[in-house]
Amino acid sequence: MSRHNEWILILDYGSQFTQLIARRLREFNIYCEIHPYNVDLKEVSKPVPKGIILAGSPKSVNDTDAPHLQTEIKEWGVPILGVCYGLQLLAHTEIPGSVEKAEKREFGRAHLIIDEEGGLLKDVDDQAVVWMSHGDHIKELPSSYKIIAHTNNASVAAVRHTEEQIYGVQFHPEVAHTACGKQILHNFAFDICGLSGDWTASSFIDEQIEAIREKVGNDKVLCALSGGVDSTVVATIIHKAIGDQLECVFVDNGLLRKGEFNEVLDLYIKDLKLPVRGVDASELFLSRLTGVSDPEKKRKIIGVSFIDVFEKEIGDDADFKYLAQGTLYPDVIESISFKGPSATIKSHHNVGGLPEKMKLDLIEPVRELFKDEVRDVGRELGIPEHFISRHPFPGPGLGIRVIGDLSKERLDLLRNADRIFIDELKDNGLYDEVWQALAVLLPVQSVGVMGDERTYEFTVALRAVTSIDGMTADWAHLPYEFLSHVSGRIINEVKGINRVVYDISSKPPATIEWE
Ligand code: XMP
Numbered sequence: 001m002s003r004h005n006e007w008i009l010i011l012d013y014g015s016q017f018t019q020l021i022a023r024r025l026r027e028f029n030i031y032c033e034i035h036p037y038n039v040d041l042k043e044v045s046k047p048v049p050k051g052i053i054l055a056g057s058p059k060s061v062n063d064t065d066a067p068h069l070q071t072e073i074k075e076w077g078v079p080i081l082g083v084c085y086g087l088q089l090l091a092h093t094e095i096p097g098s099v100e101k102a103e104k105r106e107f108g109r110a111h112l113i114i115d116e117e118g119g120l121l122k123d124v125d126d127q128a129v130v131w132m133s134h135g136d137h138i139k140e141l142p143s144s145y146k147i148i149a150h151t152n153n154a155s156v157a158a159v160r161h162t163e164e165q166i167y168g169v170q171f172h173p174e175v176a177h178t179a180c181g182k183q184i185l186h187n188f189a190f191d192i193c194g195l196s197g198d199w200t201a202s203s204f205i206d207e208q209i210e211a212i213r214e215k216v217g218n219d220k221v222l223c224a225l226s227g228g229v230d231s232t233v234v235a236t237i238i239h240k241a242i243g244d245q246l247e248c249v250f251v252d253n254g255l256l257r258k259g260e261f262n263e264v265l266d267l268y269i270k271d272l273k274l275p276v277r278g279v280d281a282s283e284l285f286l287s288r289l290t291g292v293s294d295p296e297k298k299r300k301i302i303g304v305s306f307i308d309v310f311e312k313e314i315g316d317d318a319d320f321k322y323l324a325q326g327t328l329y330p331d332v333i334e335s336i337s338f339k340g341p342s343a344t345i346k347s348h349h350n351v352g353g354l355p356e357k358m359k360l361d362l363i364e365p366v367r368e369l370f371k372d373e374v375r376d377v378g379r380e381l382g383i384p385e386h387f388i389s390r391h392p393f394p395g396p397g398l399g400i401r402v403i404g405d406l407s408k409e410r411l412d413l414l415r416n417a418d419r420i421f422i423d424e425l426k427d428n429g430l431y432d433e434v435w436q437a438l439a440v441l442l443p444v445q446s447v448g449v450m451g452d453e454r455t456y457e458f459t460v461a462l463r464a465v466t467s468i469d470g471m472t473a474d475w476a477h478l479p480y481e482f483l484s485h486v487s488g489r490i491i492n493e494v495k496g497i498n499r500v501v502y503d504i505s506s507k508p509p510a511t512i513e514w515e
Contacts, residue, residue, distance in 0.1 A: 004031035009049035015056030020174040029197040051193030054086025061092040079165035087168030094142040102137040116148040128180040130171035201380040212241040223324035230326030254282030255397030295515035400515040404443030414441040435467035448498035457498035473507040
C-alpha cells in the first residue's frame, strides 16, 4: 500500500531491539519501516527515506557470515544513524579490521561523558545513563569521524562524521534503560533528518482511503471479519473508501467464544453499518477438526477451511479481485526479519499470502501498524470503545486453546469456563488492566471430590498477560481473591471441570497461547 512521504528506514541486522526503534519513532508521529539489511534497495527508495537507522545485531562484524552494509545507501545523501552493530559496521566498512573483540564484554548501564554538546546529543545531560550490550568495540575510529561522547569503559560511545550527516552510538537509545534515548532519537529524526512528525491516525486513514480507491477501481473486495479489532478497522476503512464494492463475511467456525457470533454480528450490522454476511460453517470446521491434536495441523485445517468458505461465498462472481485482511506489523516482522529472535515460532495463518487457487490479491491496510496504533485508528473511525478495547483473539480461536484432541464437547467446556473468566474480569474492572486473558482446556483428567462423590475430570488453565504489543508479555498479577472466586465459579458451574490452575509464565520463554 502507499507509503507516507516522510519516513525513516530502519535496517534490521537481527537485534531483538530493532522493533523498539520503530516504536519509539512512531511515538513521535514519525512513520518508519523495518527492512532486512539486504533488502532490494529499489523497494525502499520510493520515496527515498528522510533518514536511515542501521540497527543492532547479535553478530560480530568480523564473523564470516556477518550481515553487511549496502554502501549504495550512502549515495542517497540522507542522514544515517548507526546503533551498536550499525556503528561498528560504519567503521568496519571504512577500515576493515577497525572493530575487535573487547577484552571485557560490556553489558548494562554506563554513564555517558559528553565530549561535544548539541547535534545528536542536544539536551542530553553529562553522566546520562545509557544501556550497553556489546562484545566488540571500535579499536580504530576512521579519521573522518569525531568522538562526541565516551564512557569509562568505551572510548567510543557516540560519534559524528566530520563532513556528512552520519552518526553512531555504541549504546542502545531505543531501550527504556537509556533514559536519554528518546531525546537522541528525537534529535536525529527532527533536527538532523528534518522530519515534522505529521503521521497521525487521521493522516493514515486519508492516505489509505486514497490508496485503496486507486488500487481497487471498480472491482469488488471481500473482507473476512474475525470479530477482532484489526479486521473491523480494515473493513471500516475500506467501506469508507469504496462503499458497497466491499462485502464482508463473518464466519461462525465453531471456535468462537460463547455468544460471540451473534453479539459481534449485531455490532457490525447495527452500529458500524457494514455490508456483512454471517455464515454458519461450524459443522464444516468441526467435522474436519474433530480428533486433530497437532497445533500446526489445526491451524492449517482452519486456514484452508476459511478459504473454502470464502470461495463458496464468492461463487462465480468475477468482480471480486481482492481479499482484505487485518495483518499487523508484528506478524509481518515475524515473517521477514533477518535471522532474528523472531524466527517463525508459530505460523500466524493470516500472513504469507493466499493459496494460488483463490486468485485474489491481498489488501492489508494495517500491515504497517502495531496493535495500539490500530486501536487509535479505530477510535478515529468512530468504532465504539468497548469494541476497540477487546482483547486480541487468534484467528484459529478456541481451536488452539483446547490442547490436544479437538471435539465439540471439549470446546463447549472451554467456552463455558472462558465466559466466566472474561465476565468476571469485566465485572471486577480488571479486563482493561490486562492485554489478553484466556482459558485453556488441558487434556488432563485428575481426581477430585465433590460432595461425597469422587470426580475424574478436566483441568482448565487461566492465563492473563500484560503486554504492549504481544511480542513480549508478563503474566498478570491478578488478585488472589479474584482468582479464587473465578476458580470456585468454574468448578461449581462447569460440569466436567474439577481443577483450575493459573499460568505464571512470561513470554519469552513461554508464548501467550499454549499452542
Ligand atoms: P503467541 O502465542 O505467539 O501469541 O505469544 C501472540 C499473539 O498472537 C495471537 N496468535 C495468533 N493470531 N493466528 C492469529 O491470528 C494465530 O495462529 C495465532 N497464534 C497466536 C495470540 O492470541 C497473541 O495475541
